[in-house]
Structures are given as C-alpha cells and as structure tokens.
Amino acid sequence: MHPAFDSRRYLIPFRSSLLPQIFTDTLVIGGGVGGLRAAIAAAEHGEVIVLAKEDAATSNTAWAQGGIAVVLDEADSFASHVDDTLTAGAGLCDASAVRAIVEAGPERIRELVEWGMRLDSAPGRHGPALGREGGHHHARIIHTDGDATGRELVRCLGERVARTAGVRIFTRCFALDLVTAGSAPGAPVMGAITHHPKHGLQMIWAKATILASGGAGMIYRETTNPKTATGDGLAMAYRAGATLADMAFMQFHPTTLYLAGATRALITEAVRGEGAYLIDEQGDRFMLDAHPMAELAPRDVVTRGIVRRLAQRGGTHVFLDVRHIRGFADRFPGIAQLLAKFDLDPAKDLIPVHPAAHYMVGGIVTDAAGRTDVPGLYAVGECASTGLHGANRLASNSLLEGLVMGEVAGRAARELTQHGRCGPPVSIPPPNGWAAPPRPAPIPVVSDIRPSEQAELDLTDVQSSLRSSMWRNVGIERTGNRLHDAIDMVDFWARYTLDKIFDTVEGWTVQNMLTVAALMARSAAWRAESRGCHWRSDAPEPLDAFAAHDQWRRGRAEPMPRRVEA
Ligand SMILES: Cc1cc2nc3c(=O)[nH]c(=O)nc-3n(C[C@H](O)[C@H](O)[C@H](O)COP(=O)(O)OP(=O)(O)OC[C@H]3O[C@@H](n4cnc5c(N)ncnc54)[C@H](O)[C@@H]3O)c2cc1C
Secondary structure, three states: OOHHHHOOOOOOOEEHHHOOEEEEEEEEEOOOHHHHHHHHHHOOOOOEEEEEOOOOOOOHHHHOOOOEEOOOOOOOOHHHHHHHHHHHHOOOOOHHHHHHHHHHHHHHHHHHHHOOOOOOEOOOOOOEOOEOOOOOOOOOEEOOOOOOHHHHHHHHHHHHHHOOOOEEEEEOOEEEEEEEOOOOOOOOEEEEEEEEOOOEEEEEEEEEEEEOOOOOHHHOOOEOOOOOOOOHHHHHHHHOOOOEEOOOOEEEEEEEEOOOOOOOOEOOHHHHHOOOEEEOOOOOOOHHHHOOOHHHOOHHHHHHHHHHHHHHHOOOOEEEEOOOOOOHHHHOHHHHHHHHHOOOOOOOOOEEEEEEEEEEOOEEEOOOOOEOOOOOEEEOHHHEEOOOOOOOOOOOHHHHHHHHHHHHHHHHHHHHHHHOOOOOOOOOOOOOOOOOOOOOOOOOOEEOOOOOOOOOOOHHHHHHHHHHHHHHHOOOOEOHHHHHHHHHHHHHHHHHHOOOOOOOHHHHHHHHHHHHHHHHHHHHHHOOOOEOOEOEOOOOOOOHHHOEEEEEOOOOOOOEEEEOOO
16 A cells, blocks of 8 residues: 555544543444444443444445345245355355355344334235345345335334443444554554544543444445445554455445436335336346346346446436336335435336445455454454455345344454453454453553644545546446556545544545545456456456455555465
C-alpha cells in the first residue's frame, strides 16, 4: 500500500488517560444482525456495549428484503445448500466454514421464532413459506411480509437485546479506531475510541471486541446500501494490523430501481424467484441465451448479462417484467409501495432496473470462531471473511452468516472474558498471539500525530469523486489499465486527505473510504483473472494461478497470497 495509508496508526491524536473512560467486558461495534446476535451470546457473561453510528433502522440488515437462506424443507438437504454455496463461490470458499454455517442455520431460525420473529407462511405448508432465489436449486428462503425480512429481524433481535441483562446500546456513537496495546501489527485490541455528538470523544475499554460494522457499498456511486455502509470497520481493522482478504470481490446486485431522482432501491431477487423476466428496450428476454437458469442464474451472471446487453443495444437500463405475476403487490408490498411513489403499476408497467454495488464479499479474515489474527478482536457479518462466500455470495446467505457467526463469536468472546480461554467453542488452536489471557487492566495509549499544514479540504467533493471513480474503474467490468488509474487517483487523494486531522464524522469517514477503496482497487488489479463477482474483460477466464486469497496487512506493500487447498 502507499505510505499515506500505512504511516498513521490512528486517525486522531489522543491520550487515553485524558478521555472519559467506559469499561465493559465485550464491545460490539455494529447493531445489525451480526452485532445484535453476538451481543445476545456475549451477554451470558458480563457486560456488553453495542455501538451503532446511526439508529437501529439504518443498517444493511434493516434494509434486507428477500430473506434468509436455510434448509427447512424435508426435500432439501444441507448438501444441496452447501453445493449451491460452493458453486457461487467459484473455487474460493472454505468448505468446512460453508458446512458449519449451513448446518447451524435451522437452530438459529428455530431460536428466532421462539423469540417472536414473524415469518410468512404458505397455505397448506407446515412451517414458513420457502422462496427461491438465484443460484439456489431448492426453495429455501424464509421471509417476512414478503420483502421486509430485515426490518422484522432487527425488531426481533433488538427486542431480545433489550430484554437481555447487561447489554447497553449506544446509538449515534461513531467508532474511530480500535485501540491496541502498542502500534505494531498483532498488538492486542483493548477496545475503541469513539465519538458521540453529545459526549464527544470517549475511550471504551473491553476485554473482547467484536467488529460487526457491515459493508462498504457507499464507496460506489451506485449502491443499494444505506449511508452507514462506508467500510469503517474494514479500515479500522487494517490500521490495527488485522489481515484482510479478497477485497476485489464486491458483489453487484443486478436489479436496482433506475429512475432519475430515485435512490437506487433494491428490487429483490425473490421477484425473479417468483417468475419475473428481464427484458431489454426491444422486449427481448436476453437472459434465456445467457445461462441455463436464465433470470435465476447467480447474481454476477445476471449482472454481466445486463451490462453486455446494454453494450450491444445501448441505453442506460433494462426492465423487470412482472406483469404476469398474480398478486405481486401482496407478495412484495414494500416494492409495490415504492413503485407507486413513481407512478408505476407492476400489473401494467415495466420496472426500469440497473445493477449497483451491493455486498462486500471480502473482508477481515477470521477463523471458525470469528477470531481475527489480532488478539482480542473478532469480526462477524459483512465486514468479515469467514470463507462462506468465496469469490461470490449466494443470495440470502449473508443474514444466515450474520446469525450463525454472531452467535459463535459472541460465545467465543464470552469464553475469553469469563475464563480467559480463547480456544473454545471450536476445537481449533487460537491464531498466533491469542495464547495470553485477557489483560487485567488497560494500558495507557498515546497517539501523537501532527496535523498537516496543507489547505482545508472539500470533503464532499473528495467523496463524490472517489465514488464516481470506483464505479467507473473498479465497477462491474474491470481492466488492468483502468484499475491502475483508480489506484493512482485514490493514492493521490489519500496523500492530502489522510495526513489531515479531522474532528467530524464526515472527515473520518472519507479517510476510511479512501483506505478501503485503495485495498479494493489493489486487490482487483492483483487478480488478473475473472472469477465470481470479479470480472476483468482483459482476463475473462479464471486462472489456476489465482486460486488463492489475496491477503493484505498494514505495512506490507504487496499482498500475501494464500492458495486454496484442493
Ligand atoms: C437493500 C439490501 C437488501 C438485502 N437483502 C438481503 C437479503 O434478503 N438476504 C440476505 O441474506 N442479505 C441481504 N442483504 C445483505 C445483508 O443485509 C447484509 O449483508 C447484512 O445485513 C450485514 O449485516 P451486518 O450485521 O454485518 O452489518 P449491518 O447490518 O450493515 O450493520 C452494520 C452496523 O455497524 C454500524 N457501524 C458501521 N460503522 C460504524 C462505526 N464507525 N461506528 C459505530 N458503528 C458503526 C452501523 O451503524 C450498523 O449498525 C441486503 C443488503 C441490502 C443493502
């Protein structure tokens, strides 16, 4: 990486001893599915603090529509769900992680139902209704109110957290940096430095810290993600010395509403699962020729199908045709309401759609217990790289992963805070550096950095230039030349943005976004092949040389590739 990204350990200067101090057993950064589920598990011993930089309703989880993939039907099998996941992952999944997460799914759902989560049912079927989505060979997607699964999941987990003794939620509280005992990579994490509009900067000391800070869709001009998805946790983990992998793999969702002035609202894959067609301006159903599963092919295939068709025939968007689907508004009430705002009637009108950045597949490397390679730090959910998704995420596997890995990491954090054990709950040896028991008391930390003397910045301009450049150069179709242009541009902006000291969330966010963008562009430039959701038109096939995870760590100029075991 460019020295601009690696020279500073922290975004701001501070002396921990001069800040207000808060102590907890477990600190969870993130209030989506991963963070809330982890908090419930961790709170079985000791105190837990959950941070969310906005309110509970602003997270990728709350916006999730389609549902949760889980094997509940007798005619379905774990083996089939595992196979579908491995196929989507294009050779980069960790098969044991896939099996473990898929097999833990039914128990996590049973528990949600016990906690009061409402799920849609189907007439004549015992148990919840099961929908079908792209890449799944079986109907196994459970959902709520048709297309409001995430909202109900957040409600259910949020209420459970509220009833769990020992958990406090700090909303509108922004984590700036993980605090470590020393600044060399591998120094243990002892909590985080945070900013709250009312309380200012605070030190939160924790025996275990769980990052559940979600994805980074906002790094792209076109995205389905809420404004909170700026990759803060990825950047924080990088500065703290954790290993990140497979950052090239940003999944683009094929179908977001494409209307001037409208946010790029997602039109869930479940709509295609119910039989929607994709057609071009001339009314041709172009996915029939592109893949045997047509509109239900994996996301990257459908996304590329759309981009190719637009390149062949021109235009800015294609259409979803749902006019033949009976009861569309009952099955997808949220989407029907959204369309009505733009005077579109799904029974009569075509829905204009275009792909947009959707899901961060790569992330902070963890083992099967959610442990990163920085002692005391766990990562779960979209910010983590557990090996479930490989080079591409199978639809609706992410809420499943958040639930399963949230519980596992929360339980592992509990073992650490309660017993000082870092081995259980999985019988795998702890990563290097984890052998020491938790620290009895925090060590004073000093971050001593000088502000740059350069001029003030227009942060909005840096952010919008970055998002446009990422969309153009590190977007759906990539080439080596354009990726290197993007690296040069991001490095240039970083040189005069990362040396500043900001005192606003906006400034820290732009610094985080630049760091994550630099990792993504470099990872995509390194991966001179096409695989999963990473498509290089100058290297259109997967290559054996890249059957590997590219791993990045602060202080190293080049990635450390880790080959996938055959
Ligand atoms: C529109 C949309 C639809 C989707 N539909 C589905 C679906 O149907 N099925 C499926 O499986 N997946 C779906 N996904 C993906 C899925 O929702 C996410 O991958 C998943 O919810 C991520 O959960 P998470 O807990 O990791 O992060 P999130 O739910 O994004 O939560 C992140 C949390 O971290 C907090 N945070 C971030 N940075 C900071 C910081 N610096 N300081 C403090 N707090 C911070 C945020 O405030 C937030 O509370 C969808 C995503 C989107 C955007």
